[in-house]
Amino acid sequence: MPVPGVPILEGLYPSTLDLYPFEAKEFNRIHPFYENLKQKRFTTTRCKKCGSAPFPPRVVCPKCNSEDLEWVDLPTEGKVLDITEEVAGVPLGFESPLIHARIDLGEGRKLISRVINCKEGQLKEGDTVRLAVFEIPPMIVEKKGGVMEEVERTFFAFEPIK
Amino acid sequence: MPERNVCIIGGGMSQWGVREASILDMAQEAAKECFDEVPALKKEDIDGLLFASSYCGRSAFQVNIAPVIAERLGIKPTSMCTRVDTLCAGGSAGIILATGLIKAGLADVVMVGGGEKLYTPQRWETYYSELASIDHDWDGAQGMGLPPPFFSMTAQEHMKHYGTTKEQLAAVSVKNRRNGSNNLKGHFHKEVTLEEVMSARPIVPPLSLFDCTPITDGCAAVLLTYEEKAKELTDRPLVYVRGAAQASLHSMSMNWPGEHLGDWAHLRAAAKRAYETARVGPDDIDVAETHDCFTISEIVEMEDLGFCKKGEGGPFVESGQNDFGGKIPVNTDGGLLSCGHPFGATGIRQAREMLYQLQGRAIRQVEGAEIGLTHNLSGLNVEHTMLIYGREP
Numbered sequence: 001m002p003v004p005g006v007p008i009l010e011g012l013y014p015s016t017l018d019l020y021p022f023e024a025k026e027f028n029r030i031h032p033f034y035e036n037l038k039q040k041r042f043t044t045t046r047c048k049k050c051g052s053a054p055f056p057p058r059v060v061c062p063k064c065n066s067e068d069l070e071w072v073d074l075p076t077e078g079k080v081l082d083i084t085e086e087v088a089g090v091p092l093g094f095e096s097p098l099i100h101a102r103i104d105l106g107e108g109r110k111l112i113s114r115v116i117n118c119k120e121g122q123l124k125e126g127d128t129v130r131l132a133v134f135e136i137p138p139m140i141v142e143k144k145g146g147v148m149e150e151v152e153r154t155f156f157a158f159e160p161i162k
Numbered sequence: 163m164p165e166r167n168v169c170i171i172g173g174g175m176s177q178w179g180v181r182e183a184s185i186l187d188m189a190q191e192a193a194k195e196c197f198d199e200v201p202a203l204k205k206e207d208i209d210g211l212l213f214a215s216s217y218c219g220r221s222a223f224q225v226n227i228a229p230v231i232a233e234r235l236g237i238k239p240t241s242m243c244t245r246v247d248t249l250c251a252g253g254s255a256g257i258i259l260a261t262g263l264i265k266a267g268l269a270d271v272v273m274v275g276g277g278e279k280l281y282t283p284q285r286w287e288t289y290y291s292e293l294a295s296i297d298h299d300w301d302g303a304q305g306m307g308l309p310p311p312f313f314s315m316t317a318q319e320h321m322k323h324y325g326t327t328k329e330q331l332a333a334v335s336v337k338n339r340r341n342g343s344n345n346l347k348g349h350f351h352k353e354v355t356l357e358e359v360m361s362a363r364p365i366v367p368p369l370s371l372f373d374c375t376p377i378t379d380g381c382a383a384v385l386l387t388y389e390e391k392a393k394e395l396t397d398r399p400l401v402y403v404r405g406a407a408q409a410s411l412h413s414m415s416m417n418w419p420g421e422h423l424g425d426w427a428h429l430r431a432a433a434k435r436a437y438e439t440a441r442v443g444p445d446d447i448d449v450a451e452t453h454d455c456f457t458i459s460e461i462v463e464m465e466d467l468g469f470c471k472k473g474e475g476g477p478f479v480e481s482g483q484n485d486f487g488g489k490i491p492v493n494t495d496g497g498l499l500s501c502g503h504p505f506g507a508t509g510i511r512q513a514r515e516m517l518y519q520l521q522g523r524a525i526r527q528v529e530g531a532e533i534g535l536t537h538n539l540s541g542l543n544v545e546h547t548m549l550i551y552g553r554e555p
Contacts (some may be wrong), residue, residue, distance in 0.1 A: 005283075017290070021299035055416055056300055082318045082423075084311040086366045091289045094305040102315055102423070112312070112415040114304045155303060 013140035019093050024141050024151040030057040032071055038154050042076050042131050045069040055109065076131035078103040078158070081110065083123045103129055103158060114157040123160055132159040167555040168261045168403045169392035171385050172199035173514030175347045176277070178380030178502050185215065185222050185279040186234050188381035192507075193235045193275060196383040202395045203271070203385070210242040210269040211235075212260055214252030214276030214506030218245075220291045221282050231275060241269035246506070249295055250453065251408070251538035251547035252276050253382065254509030258406040258549065260386045270387060274513075276506030277381025288377060296542040297414045309455070310374060312415065312423075312542050314366040317458040320424035321368070326461060326476035328368050332359035333480050334457040335372040335499055342496015345525055349378045349502030373457040378502025382510035384517070389555065401520045404533070404552040405440025407432045410545040429466040429539070432546040436535075437468075440550035444468030447550075448531040449519045450490055451512035453538045454497040460484065463537060464492070491528045494519065509547065512536035516551045 003009040015022070023034040033056075036043040046053035047061035048068040055074070060067055081104055085097040099115040101123060115123060116132055123129075134157070138150040174195025176188035183191075197203065211232045219225045228245045232238065242263060248255040253276040263269035282288050293302035296309075306312060320326045339354045354372055362371035392400055409432035411419040419427040437443055444467060452467065454460040461475035469490050470478040478484060484492040495501060495515040498508060516534040518524040532553045539546050 019290070019293055020303050056414060082315040084314040084318075084366050086311050086314075088363070088365045089289055089307070089310060091293055091305055091307045092286045093290075098305055098311070100304070100306065100311045100315075109416060110418065112301065112304065112306065112315070157304070 015139065018139065020136050020153060020155055022139060023153045024139055026141050029059045033057050034153065036071065037133055037156055040076070040131065040133050042074045042156065043071050044074055046072045074109070075105045075107065077128055077161070078105040078111070080123060080125055080127045080129055083115075083125065085120055099123065101129065101158065115159065116157045117159040128161050129158040130161055132157050165265050166267065166388040168264045168386055169389055169400045170403065170513060170517050170551065171387060171392050171396045172196045172203075173384045173510070173517045174199065174382065175507075175511060175514060176381045178347060178378050178504065179349045180281055181279070181379035183279070183379070185218055185227070185277060185381065186230065188277055188279070188379065189213070189231050189275055189383070190234055192277065192381040192383040193273065196273070196385055200385060200395055205237050207271045208237045208273050208385075209240045210260065210263060210272035211237060211239045212242065212244055212246050212256040212272065212274045214246040214248070214256045214274070214510070215278055216247045216249045216252055216295065216505050217278045217280060217291060220294060221279055221287070237273065242272065246276070248408075248545065248547065249540040250455065250503065250505045251509055251540045251545060252506035253511070253513070254536060254538050254547040254549055255408060257384065257386065257403065257509060257513055258408065258547070261403045261406065264386060264388050270391060272386050273383055274386065274510060275381060275383040276510050278504040278506055279379050280377050280504060281379055300414045301542055306415070306542060309542050310366040310369060313456040313458055314369050316423040316462070316543070317368050317456070319422045320458060320462065323422060323424055324473035324476060328360065329356070330461065330476035330480045331368070331373055331457040332356050334454060334460045335359045337479070337482075337485050338454055338493045338497040338499040339372070341494055341526055342500025345495045345501065348496050348500050349376055350496070350500050369456060369458070372499070375455050375498040375503040378504050380502060380504040380507050382507040382514060384510050384513050399521050399553060401517050402552050402555040403549060404442070404555065405436050405438070405550040406548060407435035407439065408545060408547040409435070413544050415542055424462055426462055426466045426543070426546070429463065429546040432548050433467050436548035436550055440552070442533055442550060446533050447490060447535045448533050449494060449516070449528040450492045450535040451495070451497065451515055451537070452492055454493055454499050455503060455539070457499070459539065460492065460497070467535070467537065486526065486528070494524060494526050494528060509536060509538050509549075513549065513551070520551060520553055
């Protein structure tokens with residue numbers, strides 16, 4: 001279907017409107033995060049020199065500038081600290097109510113994540129939630145000779161443990 | 163060259179609201195009001211332009227907008243012509259940068275403009291672009307958007323730790339809508355009652371409609387120059403930029419720098435430095451414009467700017483200590499809740515209000531105001547930006 005107002009975009013990938021990260025290896029050096037995510041692992045980089053393991057993953061240690069980093073697993077379960085249910089102004093691509101929680105993963109990490117597979121009013125402070133990995137639309141990468149490759153992608157949220 | 167004292171000599175705003183106008187149209191409206199304030203100024207006197215806009219790259223398909231604006235205004239910068247992007251604090255960042263340029267002698271007369279055309283031809287794109295205004299790959303991809311959910315969590319944690327109530331949140335909205343009711347350049351001119359705020363439709367509970375700043379189109383502009391030139395150009399009392407600071411301690415929400423979301427360590431870091439550079443403390447401030455993007459924000463700001471003790475922001479605003487006749491009148495022109503918030507323009511609107519307050523010609527005047535403070539936070543509460551203005555350098 002042609003794009004209203006901009007018919008020349010028919011069939012093209014408007015990447016500047018892509019809500020998700022450019023996960024393809026051609027477009028970032030932390031693509032192992034997304035490959036691990038496909039295995040339902042939630043990971044980050046740890047510096048082999050100073051032991052620092054910040055999130056999000058890095059390609060250079062922000063503490064000691066070492067490039068000698070390794071991938072390590074983070075907890076995939078945590079306790080809910082706050083819950084929000086957004087009922088107005090929800091961005092395209094998300095349904096109302098859009099549920100978020102601030103989740104204590106331990107190790108001093110408190111993550112704000114979308115909560116899926118969850119009914120309005122279901123989630124309570126102190127509940128345990130776990131990592132939920134889901135497919136998102138593939139991104140398109142133009143290869144040599146104008147060949148368009150679809151790169152499969154996944155992303156994450158958290159979900160209640162029933 | 164010795165450091166020069168820097169003054170703000172004129173300010174202007176376009177009409178703010180849901181506008182049938184482009185960002186270029188509104189920039190011209192704002193600059194005209196600014197030029198009209200300083201009739202002795204010739205356009206050739208202006209050698210610098212900083213223009214603060216974050217969304218022009220998305221909503222107007224225009225990056226590097228500064229030369230476009232300069233041409234439309236009929237000014238020909240020879241010292242600096244640059245766009246500033248600090249989202250909600252872009253205007254204040256522009257004023258800080260212009261101050262530094264003028265102080266150092268790298269520029270003489272600088273216009274700092276800013277603004278946004280946020281309403282796109284279809285509404286979805288406005289909300290969708292918000293996903294670009296925070297840490298995109300991590301928080302944006304979680305649908306955090308601009309911050310209603312985040313500030314709902316902030317309100318919840320402040321309530322949990324300090325017993326803050328929804329009535330106290332509502333008091334901020336009632337005051338700011340009252341202050342903005344006769345500021346005709348702002349978005350809203352209708353006062354709201356406590357009952358109306360309390361019973362409004364929910365956005366992200368506990369935040370409801372009147373707890374949130376609206377989406378607003380608009381531009382604003384101010385003129386800055388060094389003290390001697392200011393004396394040549396205007397007969398009005400001089401208003402100096404005394405001090406400033408901008409602090410950024412994290413980006414992704416997971417790396418929040420405070421003990422909890424009601425604890426804004428980065429605001430305290432900015433405040434400490436801003437007060438030091440201005441050689442004043444919170445008790446010296448006569449009037450303040452603080453970033454009331456949500457009602458809870460003004461409550462936390464009263465605490466972390468040092469106007470009241472930590473945790474006492476709720477009772478402070480409920481008892482009117484942030485209103486005329488209280489300890490520190492805040493958001494005297496209506497703030498974001500009443501004027502709206504076209505991101506890059508907001509810090510400039512605040513500067514304009516400080517200019518008027520310190521010159522004794524504000525719509526709602528704080529009698530004898532000599533030192534004023536402005537404050538912005540940006541994005542998912544990741545930066546705090548402050549300026550302190552005074553009648554003395």
